Amino acid sequence: QKEVEQNSGPLSVPEGAIASLNCTYSDRGSQSFFWYRQYSGKSPELIMFIYSNGDKEDGRFTAQLNKASQYVSLLIRDSQPSDSATYLCAGGESGGYNKLIFGAGTRLAVHP
Amino acid sequence: EAGVTQSPTHLIKTRGQQATLRCSPISGHTSVYWYQQALGLGLQFLLWYDEGEERNRGNFPPRFSGRQFPNYSSELNVNALELEDSALYLCASSLGGGAVRETQYFGPGTRLLVL
Numbered sequence: 467q468k469e470v471e472q473n474s475g476p477l478s479v480p481e482g483a484i485a486s487l488n489c490t491y492s493d494r495g496s497q498s499f500f501w502y503r504q505y506s507g508k509s510p511e512l513i514m515f516i517y518s519n520g521d522k523e524d525g526r527f528t529a530q531l532n533k534a535s536q537y538v539s540l541l542i543r544d545s546q547p548s549d550s551a552t553y554l555c556a557g558g559e560s561g562g563y564n565k566l567i568f569g570a571g572t573r574l575a576v577h578p
Numbered sequence: 579e580a581g582v583t584q585s586p587t588h589l590i591k592t593r594g595q596q597a598t599l600r601c602s603p604i605s606g607h608t609s610v611y612w613y614q615q616a617l618g619l620g621l622q623f624l625l626w627y628d629e630g631e632e633r634n635r636g637n638f639p640p641r642f643s644g645r646q647f648p649n650y651s652s653e654l655n656v657n658a659l660e661l662e663d664s665a666l667y668l669c670a671s672s673l674g675g676g677a678v679r680e681t682q683y684f685g686p687g688t689r690l691l692v693l
């Protein structure tokens with residue numbers, strides 16, 4: 467059973483701090499990883515995708531991938547109360563079947 | 579540019595009935611995906627359609643079915659509804675064409691309630 471695991475949280479950080487969200491995956495053949503943000507009652511919104519080992523930065527967000535450790539993370543710098551949401555980590559299933567395997571999500575709470 | 583659209587936004591059915599959910603992908607996208615998000619659970623993959631064909635299916639019973647039309651829009655049908663089918667049903671689309679690294683963009687979802 468291919469799985470993506472995340473700590474459910476809540477992860478509570480003060481405004482302006484760095485929030486660090488982590489995810490591990492079991493599918494060694496997975497080549498693509500995605501971070502989605504989901505506000506309560508809304509649909510997932512794509513934040514970033516990463517395919518290669520290392521870091522990828524986009525504004526306040528940095529995604530990190532370590533394929534050897536099967537580990538993906540998302541750093542949010544200068545966290546804002548509007549960042550409070552559930553963050554979903556997803557991996558593309560190996561085999562080219564385009565199925566995304568989602569983690570259960572980490573709830574982030576940024577307090578003023 | 580319009581994103582993925584879904585209809586209806588909410589749907590109330592009774593046990594045993596059939597539900598039909600609709601999705602229009604982003605213009606230029608040929609792949610459509612369906613996911614189920616039950617309360618308190620993660621997103622579970624249901625179906626993937628590309629170029630009118632079903633390409634992959636998740637671990638759901640056959641009463642979950644769908645199709646993709648020539649204009650790439652899609653329909654999800656759930657027959658013989660059960661109480662546990664109550665969930666948010668999300669449609670996503672991607673460029674398609676069989677690329678391995680496809681980014682999926684989600685629609686607003688249809689919230690199905692089975693009474």
